[in-house]
Amino acid sequence: MIIRTVRRVIDMLLQKHRHVHIIMAQGNHDPASSAWLREMLAAMYENEPRITVDNSPSLYYAYEWGSTAIFAHHGHKRGVNNVDATLAGKFREMYGRSKYAYAHIDHLHSDEGRKSGLMYVERHETLAAPDAYAAGGGWLSGRSAKIITYSKLHGEVSRLTLRPEMVPGKYAAANDNADSQRAAA
Known part of the structure; x- marks a missing residue:
């Protein structure tokens, strides 16, 4: 569910903005989830020049x-x-x-x-x-x-x-x- 929701939000942002920068800030509850989500989004949008993903650890x-x-x-x-x-x-x-x-x-x-x-x-x-x-x-x-x-x-x-x-x-x-x-x- 979260993957589809995040993708829907990104798609809506792209309809309005020329560039979208994504930050999935790592928190204390589940650090592994933010890491794989950042990497997945970076791979998913690697060919979309209007999107950048901060996949810093x-x-x-x-x-x-x-x-x-x-x-x-x-x-x-x-x-x-x-x-x-x-x-x-x-x-x-x-x-x-x-x-x-x-x-x-x-x-x-x-x-x-x-x-x-x-x-x-x-x-x-x-x-x-x-x-x-x-x-x-x-x-x-x-x-x-x-x-x-x-x-x-x-x-x-x-x-x-x-x-x-x-x-x-x-x-x-x-x-x-x-x-x-x-x-x-």
Whole structure:
């Protein structure tokens, strides 16, 4: 299912954009999956000049978009308060060329942003419904996905937030916990 979903998303992105850069950031839950998925996507799109796949084994990723630097890390090694220095140091040349710099992490599945002297670091929610581990742990993170548009010249220029309840019907997840949420209310 994940392979078909990722391919569908890539196909939709290609309909709108001239170039798509893919990062499958390795996290702490299943490091093997991100590795084989990166390699599979690199092989699958090796003859598509409009697609690049970052298949680096690193836990830290970077993409240069004009004067905008975009960084990513799952967030399990460094968080909102300290990933900026690691990214600026690891990608020193790219960071030095950038006028705008943004870092994106996840891991804790909750929104938080921090503007440091180096860059804006943002942690994101997940779209996934809580699994047994998360539900049993009492974490009450929201669910969303963000579409952030960056300009080569001006950094972030727009943002949309999507939530699962915005897509009703057959696309609702089986584990959306709707019945248990109603019972708890």
